[in-house]
Amino acid sequence: MSQVITILQLYPRDMNIYGDHGNLLVLTRRLERYGYEPKVIEYNPGDNFPAKVDLVVGGGGQDSGQSKIQDDLLKIGPQLKTMAEAGTPMLMVCGLYQLFGKFFKTKDGEIIKGIGVLDIETYGKSERLIGNIITESPFFGQIVGYENHSGQTYLSGDTKPLGLVMLGAGNNTDDGHEGARYKNVIGTYLHGSVLPKNPQLADFLIKQAIISRYGEFTKPPLDDSLAEKARAAAMKRPR
Amino acid sequence: MFQPLVTVLGKAVRSAARLRGGGSALPGLFVEKISPDFISRTLSDLPYGTVVISGTNGKTTTTKMVVELLESQGLKVFTNRTGSNFTRGVAAALLGEVSLSGKLVADIAVLELDEAHAVKFVSQIKPRYSLLLNVMRDQLDRFGEIDATAALLTKIAEATTEGVVLNREDRRVAKIKDSLTSQQVSYFGLSDDLLATFPTDDELHGGKRAAAKRPAASVTLEKIEPHQATFGIGNKQFSTPLKLAGLYNIFNAAAALALVAMITKSKLDQPNLIKALSNVQPAFGRGEVLTIGGQPLELVLVKNPSGFRLGLASFPPAGYATMIAINDNYADGRDMSWLWDVDFSSLAENGVAEVSGIRAYDMALRLDYDNIAVEQIETDLAKALRDFIDRHPATPKRIYCTYTAMLALRRELAKITEVEVIS
Numbered sequence: 001m002s003q004v005i006t007i008l009q010l011y012p013r014d015m016n017i018y019g020d021h022g023n024l025l026v027l028t029r030r031l032e033r034y035g036y037e038p039k040v041i042e043y044n045p046g047d048n049f050p051a052k053v054d055l056v057v058g059g060g061g062q063d064s065g066q067s068k069i070q071d072d073l074l075k076i077g078p079q080l081k082t083m084a085e086a087g088t089p090m091l092m093v094c095g096l097y098q099l100f101g102k103f104f105k106t107k108d109g110e111i112i113k114g115i116g117v118l119d120i121e122t123y124g125k126s127e128r129l130i131g132n133i134i135t136e137s138p139f140f141g142q143i144v145g146y147e148n149h150s151g152q153t154y155l156s157g158d159t160k161p162l163g164l165v166m167l168g169a170g171n172n173t174d175d176g177h178e179g180a181r182y183k184n185v186i187g188t189y190l191h192g193s194v195l196p197k198n199p200q201l202a203d204f205l206i207k208q209a210i211i212s213r214y215g216e217f218t219k220p221p222l223d224d225s226l227a228e229k230a231r232a233a234a235m236k237r238p239r
Numbered sequence: 240m241f242q243p244l245v246t247v248l249g250k251a252v253r254s255a256a257r258l259r260g261g262g263s264a265l266p267g268l269f270v271e272k273i274s275p276d277f278i279s280r281t282l283s284d285l286p287y288g289t290v291v292i293s294g295t296n297g298k299t300t301t302t303k304m305v306v307e308l309l310e311s312q313g314l315k316v317f318t319n320r321t322g323s324n325f326t327r328g329v330a331a332a333l334l335g336e337v338s339l340s341g342k343l344v345a346d347i348a349v350l351e352l353d354e355a356h357a358v359k360f361v362s363q364i365k366p367r368y369s370l371l372l373n374v375m376r377d378q379l380d381r382f383g384e385i386d387a388t389a390a391l392l393t394k395i396a397e398a399t400t401e402g403v404v405l406n407r408e409d410r411r412v413a414k415i416k417d418s419l420t421s422q423q424v425s426y427f428g429l430s431d432d433l434l435a436t437f438p439t440d441d442e443l444h445g446g447k448r449a450a451a452k453r454p455a456a457s458v459t460l461e462k463i464e465p466h467q468a469t470f471g472i473g474n475k476q477f478s479t480p481l482k483l484a485g486l487y488n489i490f491n492a493a494a495a496l497a498l499v500a501m502i503t504k505s506k507l508d509q510p511n512l513i514k515a516l517s518n519v520q521p522a523f524g525r526g527e528v529l530t531i532g533g534q535p536l537e538l539v540l541v542k543n544p545s546g547f548r549l550g551l552a553s554f555p556p557a558g559y560a561t562m563i564a565i566n567d568n569y570a571d572g573r574d575m576s577w578l579w580d581v582d583f584s585s586l587a588e589n590g591v592a593e594v595s596g597i598r599a600y601d602m603a604l605r606l607d608y609d610n611i612a613v614e615q616i617e618t619d620l621a622k623a624l625r626d627f628i629d630r631h632p633a634t635p636k637r638i639y640c641t642y643t644a645m646l647a648l649r650r651e652l653a654k655i656t657e658v659e660v661i662s
Binding site: 022 | 385386573575598600604605
């Protein structure tokens, strides 16, 4: 029997836009290829929050999807916060990245409360930041993807930027950085999906999950030559 | 500017653009610049007015169907046949049709317009009818969110003076009725049995749709069989053979029927309508079939997850060599995220022979994560096409391609076989 790693996918029904499903697919396939047995739990509003989780992923949604999950997210917020403090790896993209912060203030001045796992604040703006993006991360090297958001996010406290923007906009139009990291929680605006072309990020999440569940990770690296070529092609494209 | 002069100048630019083998947009752009109201003046006195067809998927084929169905009813139809569905494409098409005095001899204009351009268009020219097909995830880099795209379609409906035909099964499109006050509204739809065959983007990851509680549709697609379909029109059912391939094209045939029924009202000649439908050929690159070395080669345009999913569901891969060509030029959409919302597992058994296009490696990576074998990856489309044909001489072939990849492949194919020239 191979060793099981349990992935919790947050709100796949309402927060699944922009191909963020690709992140889950990459995590499960890579776990299989490393010889583990991935188990995926889909969590939708009103479901029971599972007791044993090794890795958490969440994506972006329409504004309408965001309002559907908001109350439920506040309910499970304390559990997610405890897990984050204990070092559980998490990847939150776009909409859920924003709601993992303290609040989202819409263009009309409405405050949508977040769960405060990340020390970030987001403000809705009329300008939409759209296009190919390349960042340089102190933790993960170059990260490539595609951003498409009108919320602008500002970081403070122990939450650090995920990377510096080389091409594109990133968190906001002022600071020149993109995404956020606190412990093993990663928030980012990058779609693409982000993990397929950034396997170093996928492996970080996987290794953290495996080490905290089974104590060590000793598998040989996977062949990522396709991802490398796809990255190289993406980096040559215009914004 | 004086209308006949605009026409003469525009026609001259059109000839010049054609001589250098150029596209349809340049002469349109020229006319748009020197006489912004050229289109509205030319279209204003058509007896049946102007029809606008918009939505994410199937505009080109649906427009082609509507034109041929209206012609079966004895109407002379003007359309922007080129698939250049921006305002300047309309101007370019008009230039080809108007007399030198600027007069258009037609009963009705049927125009395919991209959502954003349609909004611009209807602010100048109020259509008498509009047909709104669907809102799917497509080119989100251009429109932002799909709810925003739905808002664009709502504006088109609101600007329509007489009648609007809506897709009952697309909840964002069906809801447009709530913003309409004076217009006649009719729906096209699916039988309950077929609902599961056409999942919407909202149902991709676990959402479910209730079959109950939908308004009555004037035309429904009841049943799909190989090369044949059954439609419900009013309370009668009609089975007809079809030359169209692709589930989405057949569903949009219901849309075209509903629109034509609305336009012709009590004058509808049903036998001729059904006969015309059975003769409609797919539009270029939308399930178009060419012949290479005695073998069929199909071109299937894919632009977004729902279109790609329905394409894969429409054409079984067994017995075919499959190629996929993905570009990310502006017209294709720059964002590759959509490839991750398509399930490619139906290709697993036969594998993929060739992957090409600017984003060939994104596609190859996508297939790799679905554990699908890829024989060859070549970013250069011309080389990939030659290689694909050479390695599979005795097999029917199918190429799934994005818009600009399709145009490039058709140019290459024109060198070795007969390809209908699209001006």
